[in-house]
Amino acid sequence: MTTTRTNGPAERAQPGLTRQLLKRFVHHRIALTSLIVLATLMMVCFAAAWIAPYPRGQQDLLTGPSNPSQMHWLGTDELGRDFLSEILYAGQISLAIGLAVAVLSTVVGTVLGAVAGYVGGWLGELIMRVTDLFLVVPAIALLAVILEGLGPSPVTIVLALAALGWTYMARVVRAEVLSLRERDFVHAARGIGASDTRIILSHLLPNLAGVIAVGTSLAVASAIIAESTLSFLGFGVQSPQSSWGTMLNQAAGYVGTSQVYLLYFPGLAILVTVLCVNFIGDGLRDALDPQRTNL
């Protein structure tokens, strides 16, 4: 009954796909470093309540603005608040908003993109035309108007940014789904009687993981920049809360003075975060490069 047994695959058993990807990511040193830096930054910011040298918002009007010193590693602002502590607390807002927007826009974008790609038809067209619309409208202007209307708070900011941010993910996911849909293994799944739901969940989603991972990391970066821009322009986070963007806004007047560091440090924080996120995205993209994976 049985036919000749062929030999098994190569002698050295290869690790599973995920382990291969992780291994490759780890090899990408810049991405790995960025991941460590970003993780450290996030930990430090969110643990601010415990590790910040000074309580939040504690003013010391006698000291006023001062340069970095041993007592105040990053100096103090015009109200005598310890800058390092301010940056850490503000970082919570900036990072939280960035992450929340990324997650929300990814989920919405993935769902809509998958539907547009798999089902297609008039629904798919409609979704795509909506994404086109968002491309045309100047984002910051639209956001400013929305936030003025809703009243700016971290929650409304997250909602507004996500409402614009899902379009990128939707386009990317739709494109990927369109190509995956034509792969033989999807036809095969249909051939054995799989329902559309099963196909989307078991066959498409796992193969979208790569695209989603990269897209999410990019979404984080653009969300942080967007929030910072909005806050810098005054439409975003409002006092008494502060984000790195609002700190930039407050420090704008100090250009050319000796307190220009008030501008540098929040700017640096934004820069480092966004760079790290981008490098992580690069690392993920390289790790998932189909040419190197034995797909």
Place this chain on the structure above:
Amino acid sequence: MTGAEVLLEVEDLSISFPTDEGLARAVQGVSFVLRAGETMGLVGESGSGKSMTAMAIMGLLPTSAVVEGSVRLRGRELLGLSESRYREIRGSDIAVVFQDALTALNPVMTVGDQLAEAVRVHRPDTTAAQRRARAVELLDIVGIPSPHERVNRFPHEFSGGMRQRVMIATSIANEPDLLIADEPTTALDVTVQAQILEVLREVQTRTGTTVLLITHDLGVVAGVADRVVVMYAGGVVEAADIEPLFYDTAHPYTAGLLASLPRLDRRSRDQRLYQIPGQPPAATNWPQGCRFAPRCAHVRHGLCDEDVPPPVEVGRGHTAHCARVDVWRTEVE
């Protein structure tokens, strides 16, 4: 064919690549001789190293490749030549026809312009009119109807078979001594394949070009080759003139390959097809000794898995790389 001048001599060619998993060896110790006017078939399956060998001859290997040995065209060493020297040779002394003609042709240039360009590169002293005339002549040689009219057309206006003919025309534009055809018909329909092989035959008759045909198809080789070199896992296993290779096969791999082919002229399910057990070794993990030994039905441990067998002469111009070449054919399967 013996007695004709030696055109190309490959001696002890080795090609390897550094990879994440260590050194990947594509070709090891390959040697063969190509005589002027011959059509030689370089036969092997994927991973045999046949395409790499052709790339080495053309100087088209990636820079990361580690190449050793010697490749001599009319006695002149090719390996190690600078890129600019190679450019002089490519197109005028050696030309290549690839598998995929569509991507090899420039979609925004007419066919005539591309042919003229091929001429101009090596013969800048020709006039535009001369090159134009040559373009029409070339299209005619490769059998494209109405060449005067077709010379002004773009590649996408030709069918797959016609495009392949244009590729061949481009490659013979400067009357190369050696034409390397790398799987020229694999992507084509079988009736078109027959046409293209006809064209190659015609070209060879009219221009006397020597042809190195790289393929996995022993049927194609049976029809057009004078001599065959069979490669497996980066090495030559057998080299012979056409009839001895098929009727007096000396290497177990070649024999296994021939026995595994379903034949057009045999009644259905007459005989069960022979299966060569196992698979070729990975490029990073070659076994010691004869690389076919793990799959060979006639292997003798201690003999076959120690050293790579050197070529043994079994007939005139017929060599096989097998330590048991005299004995294995008498063994019953």
Place this chain on the structure above:
Amino acid sequence: MSTSLSVSHLVKEYRVGGGLFGRNAEVVRAVSDVSFTVEGGDTFGLVGESGCGKSSLGRSVAQLQTSDSGSIELGGDDVSGLSGKALRAWRRRVQFVFQDPYSALNPRRTVRATLAEPLAIHRLHQGAEDQRVAELLEQVGLNPQHASRFPHQFSGGQRQRIGIARALAVEPEVIVLDEPVSALDVSVQAGVLNLLDDLQRDLGLTYLFIAHDLSVVRYLSDRVGVMYLGKLVEEAPVDDLFERALHPYTQALLSAIPVPDPRVERARKRIVLAGDPPNPADPPSGCRFRTRCWKATDRCATEEPVLTEHDGGRRVACHYPDERAVTSKEPA
């Protein structure tokens, strides 16, 4: 008891190009009124070159795409036009094996998951899935202990075997194989062909075997059909087709196939077709092959030849059929 497969007047069209709302699109009849029957337990080889419609026909039979008209019968049951639950039940009876072993398996799922999926969908072997998966792997000549591996850890030939195992999982009656060995190395093809042969014998399967490599088709088929530009031009028992082909296209096709035997090759009389295959969106009037046929007359341009019966269970669509041997040493 093996199941027969019967295709009647099958038509499949595609719209190509077209403007804003699909107006002015060209209609390509990939499959144009094709009918044939495969006896239970037999292999029907369907051959033709690119653009002939054989793959499209195969997909229609396996219901991977809808056909525009015509019917498909399995053992006498009309299965065309089914949907929903009936369609799903029917999918157990006909399965499809794909050409490309590299894209036919989900790269992110283990072999076990891929083979267990059809069992889950059709609620087969519930509670004993692992056992059934192991059984299937053994049946196709693979090591059951490798079930937890991923597709990329297998060679092309092994992946193709996994694809075959997946098709077998639902215990089908008919399997449509679309170029199952074309993407494999020559020395691996033999193994898969032998496997297919064994499985057919052991399980009583009926095969629709689609290929462009006639040597492979000859090895495995009982009857063979030749397609050209969407039409079935000749159909005959295998040895009759290969040794006594009636249609000029079949003869040209056979003449073009190389045989790995130098003496036979060099003694053959070759028929080399002139010209290119015509545009499928705009086929020639009358007989579609007439633009490349050496026997074409005016009649061929005005009157489309119909498939007519000849002795020995052969059918051919030609106004001037005549027997010719093009595979052996002697020219006719």
